[in-house]
Every structure is written in structure tokens, then in C-alpha cells.
Amino acid sequence: MIAGDARKLAVAAVGALGVLGLAGQASAQAKCNLSLDPAVDQWVIRYNPLEDDAAYRTFDMALVNTGQTPCNGRFSVSLRGEPFGLGSPGSRVRVPYAMRDEQSTADITPRSGVSGIVTGAQIHVPKEGRELARIGVAVRPPANLPYGRYSQVAYIALQAANGEVHAERPVTIVLEMAAAAMIGLKGEFTRQNGVPTINLGELNEGTRALNTSVYVHSTGGYRVSVTSQNLGKLRQAGTAWAIDYGLQMGSRQVNLTAPYSFDVASAQARNDDYPLTVRIGDTSGKRAGDYSDTLTFTVAAI
Numbered sequence: 647m648i649a650g651d652a653r654k655l656a657v658a659a660v661g662a663l664g665v666l667g668l669a670g671q672a673s674a675q676a677k678c679n680l681s682l683d684p685a686v687d688q689w690v691i692r693y694n695p696l697e698d699d700a701a702y703r704t705f706d707m708a709l710v711n712t713g714q715t716p717c718n719g720r721f722s723v724s725l726r727g728e729p730f731g732l733g734s735p736g737s738r739v740r741v742p743y744a745m746r747d748e749q750s751t752a753d754i755t756p757r758s759g760v761s762g763i764v765t766g767a768q769i770h771v772p773k774e775g776r777e778l779a780r781i782g783v784a785v786r787p788p789a790n791l792p793y794g795r796y797s798q799v800a801y802i803a804l805q806a807a808n809g810e811v812h813a814e815r816p817v818t819i820v821l822e823m824a825a826a827a828m829i830g831l832k833g834e835f836t837r838q839n840g841v842p843t844i845n846l847g848e849l850n851e852g853t854r855a856l857n858t859s860v861y862v863h864s865t866g867g868y869r870v871s872v873t874s875q876n877l878g879k880l881r882q883a884g885t886a887w888a889i890d891y892g893l894q895m896g897s898r899q900v901n902l903t904a905p906y907s908f909d910v911a912s913a914q915a916r917n918d919d920y921p922l923t924v925r926i927g928d929t930s931g932k933r934a935g936d937y938s939d940t941l942t943f944t945v946a947a948i
Contacts, residue, residue: 679713680771680804682815689817691785694824696863701785701821704748709769709777709804709813717771717812719804721747721754721781722761730757732785732796732821741787741796741821748780756800769804785821790915793825793865793947827864829945832919833857841940846924849880849889849937853925860895860920860943867948868916870895871907872941878902880926880937889937890927895920902941909948 684707693701711717723745731740744755750766771777781802803814834857835842844858862868872893878901879888893900898920900906910916 677713678711678715678717678771678773678812680717680813681710681712682802682804682813683708683710684815684817687817688820689783690820690822691783692822692824693785693787694826695787695791695865696826696828701787702782704780704782705817707779707781707802707815709771709779711771711773711775714773716773716775717804718768719806719812720750720752720764720766720768721779722764722803722805723754723756724760724801724803725756725798726801727759728798730759730798732798732819734794734796737794739788739791739796741785741791743783743785743819743821745800746782746784748782754781754802764805768807783819787821787823790917791823791865792914793823796821796823823865825866825947827862827868827945827947829860829862829870829943831858831943832861833859844922846926849926849929849932851926851929853923856922856924858922860922862910862916862918862920862945864910864912864916864918864945864947866915867910867912869907869909869946869948871905871944871946872900872902873905874902875940875942877904878939880939882933882935882937885933885935887933887935887937889929889932891939892925892927893941894923894925911948 684705689705691701691703729740731742733740744753746752747754749769752764752766754761754764769777769779797818797820799816799818801814801816804812806812831842835844837843844856862870878890878892880891881888893902898908
């Protein structure tokens with residue numbers, strides 16, 4: 647009888663454990679079970695400060711709930727102890743940015759390493775359902791930021807009102823600063839048919855500084871090229887009459903008898919001016935009239 651009772655108790659105990667196991671599985675299935683699935687793991691914003699008005703893009707993220715109860719919460723972002731701002735290896739520069747949940751318009755920027763108190767409408771993901779969220783990222787590059795790649799890993803989470811994190815996913819926010827350069831003319835000049843024109847006045851032999859400069863804005867190093875249509879001669883249209891002349895850009899003597907170029911190596915953004923000086927050759931015995939040449943200045947990032 648004692649052995650029989652013990653056997654019955656053992657069977658009863660096994661049966662009780664089985665019931666508890668099934669209850670635990672049912673409870674787990676009934677919970678919110680969320681995953682965050684961004685379309686891409688790197689959120690890349692390409693920006694050319696010489697052409698683009700702003701460094702801004704939106705990125706989509708799918709919220710997938712495989713559980714049997716809805717998932718409700720708001721986005722929060724953490725940097726896991728890293729200083730705020732997009733960084734680049736070997737540089738101390740931190741490029742600020744802002745993040746926004748486009749649906750609720752909530753600011754989720756981790757300025758202090760984590761999002762502040764996020765308010766606004768909650769995101770609702772139904773049981774066994776899916777929602778698409780959109781997050782906007784606006785980067786604010788400082789003036790004269792050199793070209794290159796600046797990035798930071800941000801951990802995006804959907805957090806319930808009680809602080810429980812339903813799901814979290816890291817994404818890498820990237821600013822790709824373009825290698826770019828632009829060239830222009832400033833100072834005294836006019837435009838004829840849209841072409842900048844410098845009037846040299848009466849031509850007399852000698853050197854004359856012009857009140858005109860060529861300027862270059864760039865995000866790094868660049869190459870300037872100069873060509874003369876008449877290969878260093880001011881010509882009278884429709885005739886063979888010509889006057890030799892030379893050009894100086896800042897301290898650089900420009901050879902106009904052939905295509906000329908010079909490089910400026912730099913790992914920093916640049917704003918350079920090149921004041922123009924001309925050197926007029928012998929004008930004695932030349933026929934009176936208008937003499938001209940067309941110079942072409944081009945710039946390319948290097």
C-alpha cells in the first residue's frame with residue numbers, strides 16, 4: 647500500500663508539472679512579441695554643401711508583432727554611452743543631427759545620450775500585425791566641414807508607457823559629405839550675354855592689378871585649370887592685330903600659352919581668393935580698336 651500510494655503521488659506530481667508547462671507556453675504566446683526591421687541598417691544621407699539646401703532624409707522601419715496581444719509604445723533612442731554627434735576616425739568634430747518620429751512628430755534626438763521624455767500619440771501594433779513607421783533625420787553640418795564620412799550607431803527602441811522595452815534595433819546614421827568645389831568671379835566686372843567681362847580700359851604696357859578676384863569654395867583639396875582662347879594674346883576681332891599679355895592669380899604666374907593648372911592639397915574645407923593682375927606687353931605701333939581674349943577657369947575636387 648505504501649509503495650502504491652507513492653506511485654500515485656509521483657504520477658500526480660508529473661501531471662501537475664505538465665499542466666504548469668502548458669500554462670507557461672500559453673502565457674508567452676499571449677504577450678506582445680515585437681521586432682523592429684529597418685529597410686536598411688545604414689541610414690545614409692549624402693550632402694553637397696555647394697549644391698544642396700539641407701542634409702535630410704526619411705527612413706522606414708517595419709514593426710512586426712508575432713504575439714497574441716497588441717504592442718503599444720513610443721520610440722526612444724540611446725547611444726549606449728557614446729557622445730552625441732556623428733564622428734569620423736581621426737577627427738574631433740561631432741556633427742549634430744535631429745531625429746523625429748514622422749507619425750507623431752515627436753523629437754527623439756538623443757542629445758544627452760538618450761531621448762528625452764517622448765510624448766504624443768503611441769504607436770499601436772495589433773496582435774500578429776505589422777505597422778510601418780517613418781523616422782526623419784536632419785543633419786546640421788557646421789560651416790567648412792571637410793568632405794568625408796561621419797557616422798554614429800543609434801539604438802532605436804519601442805518603449806511602453808511603463809518603461810518596458812518591447813524591442814530594440816541598432817542603426818548606423820551616416821553623413822557622406824561630398825568632395826566638391828565651385829569657382830566664381832567677384833569684384834569689378836560686368837556681364838555681356840551672360841559672360842563675365844573685365845574692361846581693361848586703355849591698353850598701356852605694364853603691370854596692372856585688377857579689382858577682380860577668382861574665388862574657390864571647396865570641401866577639401868582642388869585643382870584649378872586656366873585656358874586662354876588666344877594663347878596669351880589680346881586680339882582685335884577680324885584682324886591679325888594682337889598684343890601679348892600675362893596673368894597672375896594671387897602669387898601664381900599663369901602660363902597662358904598652353905593649358906595651365908595648379909593643385910591645392912587640403913584635408914579641410916577652403917574658401918580661397920585669387921586677386922587678378924595682368925601684364926600688358928608692347929602696344930607701340932598697334933592699330934587702334936578693341937582687343938580681347940576669353941579666359942576659362944575651371945575647378946575640380948581632388
